[in-house]
Amino acid sequence: MTALAQDAPDIDDTDRHIVNALQGGFPLTERPFHAEAGLLGIPEGELIARLRGMLEAGLLTRFGPLYNIDRMGGSFCLCALTAPADRFDEIADIVNGFAEVAHNYERDHRLNMWFVLALERPEDVPELVERIEEATGLQVFAFPKEAEYFVEFKVSL
Amino acid sequence: MSAENSIALDDIDRRIVAATSAGLPLVAEPYRAVADEVGIPVSDVLARMARMLEAGAIRRIGAVPNHFRLGLIANGMSVWDVDDAEIDDLGPKVGALVFVTHCYRRPRHLPDWPYNLFAMVHGPDRGVVAARIAEIADLLGPACRGHDVLYSKRILKKTGLRLAS
Structure with a gap:
């Protein structure tokens, strides 16, 4: 699993155990925190408080x-564009202004803005791409996924 | 992507998604709080979410770490120009590497963009990420005609899923 930097922020061993143990499999039961807290060996209230603390931090x-x-019959579509340096923030605001844009990252490449469209209907991607092109005046490259080889979000602390 | 992989969500499912996509309420009985918000019994919330989990509409339930704040500050999107005849054999091998968190085949946009394999690599610093990317290059061997890595500089937007009503 992915190693953590030495200077990782203020997180104690209990938080570490919580993050490692609770990245999946949180139960669908009426008192799920109670069950998980039991496995972690801490009180239910402490688990809830620590999760709240890590979210706030x-x-x-x-x-x-x-x-x-x-x-769900919907689709994510990765897209990218090249925003000129002197218009970067303006372009970011325009792109982020579309509710369908779920994530947007600045990356160090000629294609320097990479964003993900979350749409319920995959067939709506081309029209939305066109609207973003019109709004920004820039060419947008769409990278719909053609095959998913692996998706894993877990980190081990 | 394809229709046979998707499940139909009714209006109540959508309301559950809307009530939980930003997170579960941090209370002792979180699903009851969702049930009260949606206006259905807690047993229905549990059954409907179990069905979505079973169908893969929910990938997992739990903590979603912020890689940046957890010290995994280098996040390199490695992109590869892999022989079309070999990509479906090699893609899962790249995806199986422990440091690769997402791995997809995507279209090229020639001549601007020759890369068809995307693999997200996380690490504590760019040196570690670069070493991991070299491992991928070794694995792909001659089937790979070129690659690049795009490091993230800034998160410009990150929101939970929003479904149209």
């Missing part, structure tokens, strides 16, 4: 179900 982006829109 930004160590976790969220706690809950990770939905796979592909299995």
